[in-house]
Amino acid sequence: MEPRRDLMKSSSDSLLLSLLEHQPMYGYRIVKELEERSQGYFKFKEGTLYPALHRLEKSGLITGRWQALPNRRQRRYYYITSKGLAKLATEKSQWQDFLEAVRLILEPRPASP
């Protein structure tokens, strides 16, 4: 099933920050990682990733650095900042509360006798 656009839009920052939480990544790797980890659920127009990354960078949540590869090519790796980590922690907690609340509604526990 395709993810709803509004859901995708509201969660894209958290998803990107989450991916960068444990290791820096470059754009192409982020797209593949997102697709793999979500088992193909999150699949979007790949070119729109860069404006999203640059928006996060301008907000100070991530920072990008060019790194040269042995084959003379260059890649821009993105690192999460401490501000980004703090934001991610808040968002994770908000998402968990939200998901728990939705689960309680969608899957009500049978009333105890």
Place this chain on the structure above:
Amino acid sequence: MTPELVQYLENIKYRSRLGPPDETGVMSEIEAHIEDEVQELRASGLTEDEAMQVCLGQMGGAGLIARRIYEAYSQGSWTQVLLASMPHLLFGLLFVLNWWHYAGWLTLVLLLTLATTVYGWWHGKPAWVFSWLGYVLLPIIILGLLLLYLPNVWSLLTLLIYLPTAMWWLLRLIVQTTKKDWLFSSLMLLPLPIIIGWFLAISPAGKFNETSFQRLNSFAPWIGLSFIALALTIAVFIRLRQRSLRIGLLAASGLLTLTLVVYYTAGRLDTLTFLGLVLVMWGVLLVPPLLERYVRDNGRKFALRQSAPSHKYNLYWEDNIEGAGQRKR
């Protein structure tokens, strides 16, 4: 690099309207992404053409990417808001506080305008410089008006030299600004119809006399308010991310301010003059995009012909870029 990819990247570059350092960074990243993707697709057994087709499909339309890039970069900081609305505020205060009587204040504001414009122009032409640039045109208009006071033959002779020179300089300035982004040309010219409106209300014959100064005195608070309204417009403009909203804001604000000018001049501007001013306002908003298209098309045509003079490339150009060839090869 295939011609299809060249055109795709060129479209993103053209529509995202970034300054040189940001543009290089963003385009290099997108290019590197496409290279990685094509390499992986080719490894899975696709031909180069097939891989490129699939890759560009997965990347998304150039227009969509460019729009998102524009939105990521367009919003100015609060410092930029202050700097961009400052010239309108200064000119507004000159009239609201009746400082326009004093040559000292006038000279100071004009010198500050000139110095700030020159500084901004030589330091990367940031968005805020274009609202200052509009006011640099004022001394040119004032000088043109002063020439009318020369004896008849001299007035005609100097105007014959002055007018083409001033027009050439103005056009050059507009072309340079439009090369960056046509919206900045509109931003720069926005006060023009409002200044013309006030000028016609104060001195319809084009010459200043005692009555004109009396009228200027009585209209001064409203003149000031119209400039302050422009300052507010520019502040919102700098903070907005979406291009369509920015265009809408300039159009709505220009029209509203002109209506206020007509209202406050209490019948001194008739319907025909108002319509003429509205036409000038639409010119301010419609001519720059047309000029930009002309300048960019010519620039791209020249650059592509210089970089790829091969027969194959020229046919590609004719078919896909000039749009003249709807023909299929």
